[in-house]
Amino acid sequence: MSKSKGLIKSHIVKKYWMAFTGLFLCLFLLGHLAGNLQLFIPGYKGQLQFNEYAVFMTTNPAVKLLSYVTYISILFHAIDGIVISVNNKKARPQGYAFSRPGANSIWSSRNMGILGTIIFVYIVVHMQNFWYLYKFGEVPYQKAEDNLSPLLNDGTVVKGGEIINGEVVSNGEVIGIAMKDLYTVVLDGFQNPVLVAFYVIGMVAIAFHLVHGFQSGFQSLGLRNKKYSPMINKAGFAFAILVPALFAIIPIYMFIRL
Amino acid sequence: MSGAKGLDLTLKIWRQKNAQSKGKLETYQLNSVSPDSSFLEMLDILNNELIEKGESPVEFDHDCREGICGACSLYINGEPHGPGKRITTCQLHMRSFNDGDTIYIEPWRARAFPIIKDLVVDRSAFDRIQHAGGYISVNTSGNTQDANAIPIEKEYADEAFDAATCIGCGACVAACKNASASLFVSAKISQYALLPQGQVEAKNRVLNMVKQAEKEGFGPCSNTGACEVECPKGISIENIARMNREFLKASIAE
Incomplete structure (x- = not known):
């Protein structure tokens, strides 16, 4: 019997990958959240810390590697999800005239594809808003507390220096790369109520996606028993509500703080 | 139980001649149905009326009528085996419905369960x-x-x-x-x-x-x-x- 062929084609294997990438992305969410929460640190200290963190996140090789794994996971999760959704539909070419799906399952569990699509759109817009802008767009630069001197990426203040083409120049000499001010980009961005609303909607979609997805991932991988599963389910529900809620508070906080 | 008022029901039943034909929901009026009759008995009563009128009876699967054979396979009002939990259709009784109700009765829907006729699918x-x-x-x-x-x-x-x-x-x-x-x-x-x-x-x-x-x-x-x-x-x-x-x-x- 050709086991390997069945392995690639099987619905179950597609669900293993869905679960595996999904649960990995839950870990990613935790990391991302930890970084974002630095935006709550007030004043110059918070601004500097967040911008230093942005430098770290874009230059550290280990972070870079992890970011590629994350991108691949997101893409794989999305493509696998589309393939599974197509197979889902194929299995019932003709639907019921009258159906009450709410009688036996929660809405989230039946609409993971729709939620996933919303989340994907959210990710693309989010990447454009900050990641693309930070890397390739025009952004302000971090200034020292005296509000004049530029900073290098490593945090060094260059007194009397000026920024030319993203580099700190002092006495006609290029000293290093200037630290970008992502903090101000974020703060300015969230003065737009439409963007704030978009981010909150994105987080609501993630919350609904996780309410089903977290525990479903464990189920797909066969990780279920009478002792631990009730705990996993409770932890999953808490995760699904708390993590997106904390994410969503940031744009709201940024919007109302000025 | 005598004396209980029968139920007047509007039934919307999937009728389909064979696997190839297209099929559609047909509406039937069935009056004075005893609340004590089982769902399948209700369909028996309907079929008797249809046969008396010279129409073709509604095909549906059934065998033991005691909840262990798994033959009765109806999607009733949007749920398999209708309202009620842990029962098959033969264990569903008309007291679960109210006078004047409209009841949708459809076959299992799945590519792997093609319809043979009306409510009967090939399992x-x-x-x-x-x-x-x-x-x-x-x-x-x-x-x-x-x-x-x-x-x-x-x-x-x-x-x-x-x-x-x-x-x-x-x-x-x-x-x-x-x-x-x-x-x-x-x-x-x-x-x-x-x-x-x-x-x-x-x-x-x-x-x-x-x-x-x-x-x-x-x-x-x-x-x-x-x-x-x-x-x-x-x-x-x-x-x-x-x-x-x-x-x-x-x-x-x-």
Whole structure:
């Protein structure tokens, strides 16, 4: 019997990958959240810390590697999800005239594809808003507390220096790369109520996606028993509500703080 | 119970001549139905009326009428086996409905369960899944060992028995938004996977049964849990997790 062929084609294997990438992305969410929460640190200290963190996140090789794994996971999760959704539909070419799906399952569990699509759109817009802008767009630069001197990426203040083409120049000499001010980009961005609303909607979609997805991932991988599963389910529900809620508070906080 | 007022019902029933024809919902009015009659008896009454009028009766599956054969397979008012939990259609009684109700009666919908006529679907896909591995090979040449000679921990015996109560009715498939047969297949795998007698053929069993289910056209499992809620025997989706585990084990092992 050709086991390997069945392995690639099987619905179950597609669900293993869905679960595996999904649960990995839950870990990613935790990391991302930890970084974002630095935006709550007030004043110059918070601004500097967040911008230093942005430098770290874009230059550290280990972070870079992890970011590629994350991108691949997101893409794989999305493509696998589309393939599974197509197979889902194929299995019932003709639907019921009258159906009450709410009688036996929660809405989230039946609409993971729709939620996933919303989340994907959210990710693309989010990447454009900050990641693309930070890397390739025009952004302000971090200034020292005296509000004049530029900073290098490593945090060094260059007194009397000026920024030319993203580099700190002092006495006609290029000293290093200037630290970008992502903090101000974020703060300015969230003065737009439409963007704030978009981010909150994105987080609501993630919350609904996780309410089903977290525990479903464990189920797909066969990780279920009478002792631990009730705990996993409770932890999953808490995760699904708390993590997106904390994410969503940031744009709201940024919007109302000025 | 005499004296109880009968129910006047509007029935919307799926009529379809054969697998090839298109089929549609037909409306029937049925009056003074006893609340004590079972759902299938209600359909018998309707069919008597149709036959008397010279019309063709509504075809529907039924056999034991005591909830153990799994033949009666109706999607009633948007749920397999209608309202009420842990029952088959023959165990559903008209007292679950109100006077003046409209009742939708449809066949199971799944690519793997083609309609034969009206409300009757071909569920032989389940038989083929069973043939693919839902058995243990026991030598029956005259010196067969008594199964009870092997001591089995009570907990496992109970769980295997729970899985084995599956009557193969197909409600799990009907309820599932993906017409997945995962609950059925996993119950049939679990009833052996939990017992020592099932270990010898465990790997090939899970691989072959899952493969056959997918070949029949049943969909993937989305873990919505709808099957477990609608299963007349209350079979747990814990069995699906076990199937996923067994499949992974069998796939990784040579």
